Every structure is written in C-alpha cells, then in structure tokens.
Amino acid sequence: MKIKLAATLLVLLSATLIAGAQKAVDIPNPAIDMKGFLAVADEAAIHRAKHRLTEDEFVRMSKEPGVIVLDARSKQRFDELHVKGAVNLSFPDITEDSLSTMFPDKNTKILIYCNNNFTNALEAFPRKIATASLNLSTYISLYSYGYRNVYELGPLLDAKATKIELVSTKQENLLAKLN
Numbered sequence: 534m535k536i537k538l539a540a541t542l543l544v545l546l547s548a549t550l551i552a553g554a555q556k557a558v559d560i561p562n563p564a565i566d567m568k569g570f571l572a573v574a575d576e577a578a579i580h581r582a583k584h585r586l587t588e589d590e591f592v593r594m595s596k597e598p599g600v601i602v603l604d605a606r607s608k609q610r611f612d613e614l615h616v617k618g619a620v621n622l623s624f625p626d627i628t629e630d631s632l633s634t635m636f637p638d639k640n641t642k643i644l645i646y647c648n649n650n651f652t653n654a655l656e657a658f659p660r661k662i663a664t665a666s667l668n669l670s671t672y673i674s675l676y677s678y679g680y681r682n683v684y685e686l687g688p689l690l691d692a693k694a695t696k697i698e699l700v701s702t703k704q705e706n707l708l709a710k711l712n
Contacts (some may be wrong), residue, residue: 535624536553537619541653542613546683547665548625549634552557561697562612565592568611570659570673570677573673573677574673575607576676577672577673577676577677580676580681581676581685582603583685585685585686585687586684586685586686586687587687587688588646588686588688588690588695588696588697589672590684591646591684591686591697594642594644594684595616595618595644595697596656599641599642600641600642600643600644601620601641601642601643601644602616602618602619602620602621602634602643602644602645602646603619603620603644603645603671603694604618604619604621604645604646605621605622605623605624605625605644605645605647605667605671606621606623606624606634606647606648606667607625607654608621610648610657610658610659611623612659612701612702612703613656613657613701614654614657614690614692614699614700614701615657615699615700615701616646616697616698616699617698617699617700617705618620618652620635622635624667624670624671624674627674627675627678631676632675636680637675637677639678639681639682640681640682641680641682642682642684643675643680643683643684644683644684644685645668645671645672645684645685645686645688646668646677646681646685646686646699647666647667647668647671648660648666648667648688649660649661649663649666649667649668649689650668650686650688651690651692651695651699652690652691652692653691653692653693653694654699655692657692658692663686667684668686682706
C-alpha cells in the first residue's frame with residue numbers, strides 16, 4: 534500500500550513539474566531567444582577554438598597597431614588591476630550601440646581576458662566557476678554582434694609573475710601624466 538501511494542505521489546509530482554516547465558517554455562518574449570543563443574554559442578565555440586592565445590601570443594598581438602584589449606569586468610575590478618592599455622566595457626553594458634561606438638569596424642582585432650586568467654590577485658580578479666567564466670560570455674556576445682576578429686587569452690597566469698603588464702587605473706593615470 535505504501536509503495537502504491539508513493540508511486541501515485543511521484544506520478545502526480547512529475548506531472549506537476551512537467552506542466553510547470555511547459556508553462557515556462559510557453560511564455561513568449563521576442564527579446565529573449567534561448568534557442569538562438571545556444572545555436573550562436575555552439576557556432577562561437579567552434580570559432581573560439583582557433584582564437585585562443587598563449588601568454589606570449591597575447592603580449593605580441595597586444596602591441597600590434599590598431600589592436601584593442603577589452604576588459605569586460607566591472608569598472609571597480611578594472612580600476613583595481615587590468616592589462617595596461619586595455620579599455621573597459623563592462624559585460625552588462627555590451628550592446629549594439631556601445632559596441633558600434635567603441636569598435637565601429639567589426640574587423641577590429643580585439644583581445645579579451647577575464648577573472649579566470651589570473652591568480653594571486655583575488656581582489657581584482659575574483660574567481661568564477663569555470664562554466665561561468667566571463668571570457669565565455671564575452672566571446673559569445675561579441676560573436677553574436679558580428680565581431681569575428683576576437684582572440685582570447687587562454688592560460689591561467691600568476692598576476693605577480695606574468696609577462697602581461699598589469700596596472701591599476703591610478704598607476705595608468707599617473708604614468709600618462711608623466712609622459
């Protein structure tokens with residue numbers, strides 16, 4: 534009797550959960566497209582595989598004329614420590630308008646990095662879980678907006694030993710005044 538009751542309750546609970554999931558799926562919003570996002574994410578993943586850089590490649594490419602180093606972290610984290618010469622466009626502010634203003638040429642070579650590229654500087658680069666790494670969402674977002682000349686710093690580097698020059702906004706402003 535107890536098994537029959539438990540089975541009946543399980544069936545009812547499953548039916549309720551399925552009905553709830555179906556209801557959530559059926560809520561229309563033309564401004565949100567999960568299927569489209571997943572399709573673009575799959576396409577971007579294939580593209581990204583050929584656009585990941587070693588530390589040395591990142592340093593070399595960052596010195597090329599016209600190359601932009603983009604930091605999509607918050608302004609607060611950017612101000613604490615960032616790649617020297619990087620521009621900050623916080624991920625929530627990535628829109629068609631902000632991108633067309635900052636990078637009007639979709640062929641511009643853009644290098645990206647995120648929190649998960651650096652250790653030993655947790656205040657500036659707090660760790661995210663690997664599946665929520667800002668590089669992933671930034672890459673997919675730029676790809677979605679038509680930017681195909683995007684390259685991502687690949688390795689996890691020690692912020693105190695990296696060949697990539699890291700500075701605070703205060704340091705960078707002071708250096709600019711001295712020059």
